[in-house]
Amino acid sequence: MVFNLALRRKTLHRIKMFERSYIPIKEGLSKILTHIKPLDKTEVIKIEDAYDRVICEDIYSPEDLPGFDRSTVDGFAVRAEDTYGASETSPQYLKVCGEVFMGMPTNLEISKGQCIKIPTGGMLPTGANAVLMFEDAQVVNEDTIEVLRAVTVYENVILKDEDIKKGEIVIKKGKKLRPQDIGALAGLGITEVKVCAKPIVSIISTGDEIVSPSTKKVLGQVRDINSFTLDGLIRQSGGITKKLGIIKDDYTTLKGVFQSAIKDSDVVLISGGTSAGIKDMTSSIIQEAGNPGILFHGVSVKPGKPLIGAIVNGKPVFGLPGHPAAIFVSFDTFIRPVIEKLISYDNTLLRYKKVRAIMPKNIHSISGRTDFIRVKLTEQDGKLVATPILGKSGLINTLVKADGIVIIEDDALGINAHQEVEVRLFD
Amino acid sequence: MVFNLALRRKTLHRIKMFERSYIPIKEGLSKILTHIKPLDKTEVIKIEDAYDRVICEDIYSPEDLPGFDRSTVDGFAVRAEDTYGASETSPQYLKVCGEVFMGMPTNLEISKGQCIKIPTGGMLPTGANAVLMFEDAQVVNEDTIEVLRAVTVYENVILKDEDIKKGEIVIKKGKKLRPQDIGALAGLGITEVKVCAKPIVSIISTGDEIVSPSTKKVLGQVRDINSFTLDGLIRQSGGITKKLGIIKDDYTTLKGVFQSAIKDSDVVLISGGTSAGIKDMTSSIIQEAGNPGILFHGVSVKPGKPLIGAIVNGKPVFGLPGHPAAIFVSFDTFIRPVIEKLISYDNTLLRYKKVRAIMPKNIHSISGRTDFIRVKLTEQDGKLVATPILGKSGLINTLVKADGIVIIEDDALGINAHQEVEVRLFD
Known part of the structure; x- marks a missing residue:
């Protein structure tokens, strides 16, 4: 009886630890976003170069279009x-x-x-x-x-003003310019626009086991996957990637690189460093660099749990887990929204490609945790089927094979076989 | 009685005319695609530049990943x-x-x-x-x-080969490379890949009323909208835009520009020229330039009916309607699939962003015609509502205001109010 009580106490302690240390996605994101203001750097560029850029001025029509009946x-x-x-x-x-x-x-x-x-x-x-x-x-x-x-x-x-009326607002600040928007600007004789400058997102890769893809590796080493995946994701979201190289697990070196990154970039990502030693090192370097420092350490999401979120001297900083699938989820849930706020782009309603598909098997989840299930889509009898690609979050191939993800929200306990689910397609 | 018969005959004749001259989208597209082979031009580029490019080789893994337990x-x-x-x-x-x-x-x-x-x-x-x-x-x-x-x-x-096994196919030919695919290549030490060269898509703008956006226009003139919209769409689809300028409605000049475009490009688009005279001129220039010439003239779609589809010496050629919304639909239904075949990209299953939304009002259509309804999305009581943006196909602003399109297939007669519809989002 005494023994059982001790065991129960131990278990309760563990559950509390979990609850205390892992923040829900929404709460973590909101902690970060409240500290972030859109960048005030802008560029004036030709409309033919403005495709996919976020405009940072309201465009009022200087004239009627077409201008005559x-x-x-x-x-x-x-x-x-x-x-x-x-x-x-x-x-x-x-x-x-x-x-x-x-x-x-x-x-x-x-x-x-x-x-x-x-x-x-x-x-x-x-x-x-x-x-x-x-x-x-x-x-x-x-x-x-x-x-x-x-x-x-x-x-x-x-009619002379049937397409666009003089003085009418045509394109609102914060819109990502699409081909037809550029067309409308051309039609109004507007040949240049002011767009938000692209934020510079620096990537510091850490880990004594990481080598560059062009290096001949020895047993025990692995090549850098994450900075290449991150680079694509950053560019996709509207940022400029600055790779600061693979930094050995040395306190002074890492600290120096990090501190100059904070000065020169708008966002800093520290990738890798999965071992306990480097994790602690990363935490203390972030914490010491400026205020308010680390806002959370650990998110209640699978994969992607060991994420560090911080603000250092107004700049968002993320300490990313080392596993490729975890990187992907961390980017999707935290870094993309941060970049979008920096460039004043806010279009959550339509940001993701989505399709509906049938989940062929039962998937379990835990209440309080958001699960990102990677799925492969196939067509069967005219219906889309989303087959989960199981595998540890350290496997890049699960992401290569996947067409998208199914998200099990933190208040759901799983998905039943043959249930229709929403699949968020990769861009 | 005699009079009524004459009237009926006239009406029947008109219906026959419609049936004869307007080809359904699928049939028109298949007529074009059967003549098109993927380009055999390739490029070897660094993986960091290969994001969003279509790979044209199968990648087999040269080694196990991670390579050790x-x-x-x-x-x-x-x-x-x-x-x-x-x-x-x-x-x-x-x-x-x-x-x-x-x-x-x-x-x-x-x-x-x-x-x-x-x-x-x-x-x-x-x-x-x-x-x-x-x-x-x-x-x-x-x-x-x-x-x-x-x-x-x-x-x-x-395990040493749990992520990727030596000799396993990792990425298949024809895939558009995503951030995680580049990551996997890096992980395997593959630093360069062979991708399909981007097809050169030339745009010839015609129409005596069209002036460049930077030109001061006089009454009766309109600025070039379509070549700017097309440029964005072409780049979005993986092509390179080559603008050949605004060509006056003169037979010899247009013929010369067209014939050199056929030599120097992979696809030729003739934009504008909506008046009867220039339409006839465009048709005969295309028809005379090479075999098999025009495959169809007029598609059973709204907007976008007056499209010309042709193959000249193996190169796809489109004579586009002059109206902005029509341009958009023609691109979506014909030109994008053509570019995708040229770069060997075939991923129709997942090409479009889609969301489901409620159609707030009745929309009528005609059997035998595909309708592209531009819609604006809003959220009401947690549900997406797709409000049609009505307006003539000559209005660029209907496209600027729209978030996507609802397609009424040619065998449907319309959409009922409050019906759930699928909205294809603009990229």
Whole structure:
């Protein structure tokens, strides 16, 4: 009985330890984000270089687009009221009194009973308020057409301010510019825009066992995987990667590299260092470098638990776990949102590619922990199936084989076989 | 009676015209794709530059990864059988006979009753087949530990070929390289890869009304929107844009520019030219330039109907409608798949970002026509709502305001209000 109590106490102590040391994702992220302000560095660049950049000014239209009433079809500019009642069985007759040419202003004017030939995109002449398509007209002779169908006011016409009105807000600050946004800027004659400068994200790789991919390795060493994965993820999120090399597990060296990284970058990532010694070293170097220092050490997520989150002199710092899959999850849940806040990009609603798929087997999880299950997608009988790729978080191949992840939120206990799940696709 | 018959005949004739001239998307695309072979131009580039490129070789692993049995925790390398039956209430005792250091091979060996201290990532010594975590051990003195929990064979160990086996296929030809794929290549010591060269996609802008965005325009002129939108879309799809400028509607000039474009590019796009005259000119220039020439003229899609699809001397050529939204749909349905075939990228299953949303209103469509409805997404009561942005296909602003599109397939007659729909997000 005494023995059992001791055991229970030990177990309770362990559960408490877990609860105390591992922070939920949302709480950890919010602790970091409250310290971060968008960068105030901006660049003015040509619109043709601005694709995928985040704009940091509101764009108001300097003019009406298209700027003049424009035909959307090849046909005849008419007064709609002159066509009312017209049909194939009872056509109306109009006098053709000229032609509009592409790309040129027209001084022509029509009045009752008249029309003017007009091409698609041509400028509507004064007096006209609609365009009758060629297909709905019958040419009687050079001067006269039969109207076979009535048109309504503004039919087949784009009004001078119908696309964009002068003074209207066209693109809002914080938007990542897409091909059509660049197109709209071009259409308005705006050839340069102010975008947020890309944050510099430094990667310090640590670990005495890590060697560069181009180095011949000896037994007991492994090549650097994580700084290459991180580089792609950083660029994908809108940052600039600065690799500071593989630093040996030496306090003074690591401290020096870290302190100059804090000065020269907007975000610092310390990757690797999975052994207890280097973990402690990393923690104390971060903690000593500036305030407020480490905000959490350990996140209630699988994989990715041993993450360190810190703010040093206003700069976000992350001590990343050494395992490739863990790196990926840490990036997704913490570093990407940080980069997006730095570049003032906030579009969580639409950030991820998602598909729905069937989970073919039961997956268990633990309440209070968020699980990131890597899955491979296949199509079976016209339905997507998300097969979990099991494997330890140290395996890069589980990520290479995966098409996306299924997230089991911290309040869920797992997924039942044949349940429909949402798969977040990798970019 | 006679009159009615004539009318019916006229109507029937029109329906036939429609059926004859407008090809369904799938049929049109397949006509083009059967003529296209993947480009045989390749480039060998560094892996750090290969992010988002399509690899054109199968990568087999030159070695096992990690290459040695590795601990995934900080603890003691043990023989699992020596721990069987151990528990907190009845621990086993093991003799500590050394330590493994990070990044170094170890010559240590253990036999029955022995263990060796090992860091995360350390090399498992001969004789050991599992690692006991520090948390599951109690240090009695320098030489002895208590085992508080039994471990199974290979527990807390990654086997030498558990991540990737020598000779295993790691990355297949045709894959677009993601951050984790680059990471895996780095891990295997592969520092360069062969990727498919980017196809050169030339854009010829036509239309006497079109001026460059930097030009001061006069009434009746509009600025070039489409070549800017197309440029972004081309780069997004993996091509290189070559803008050949705005060519005036002159037969000889356009023909000359087109013929040299066919020689120098992998795909040629002729944008604009919406008026009947320039449309005819474009058609005959394409038709005369080489075989088989025009494969279809007009697609049963809204917007984007007036698309011309052609193959000239093996090169795909598209005559694009002039309206911005139409350009977008034509690109999505025809040009993107063509570029993807040229770079040997085939991943239709996962190409699009999709979300499900509620359609707030009825949308009508016509059987036999595919409709692309631009929608804006908002969140209401925790559900996504896809509100259609109505407007003519000539309006760039409908695309700027939209977050994605809802596709009404050609066999559907529309969408009912409050129905759940799939929204394809813009990239």
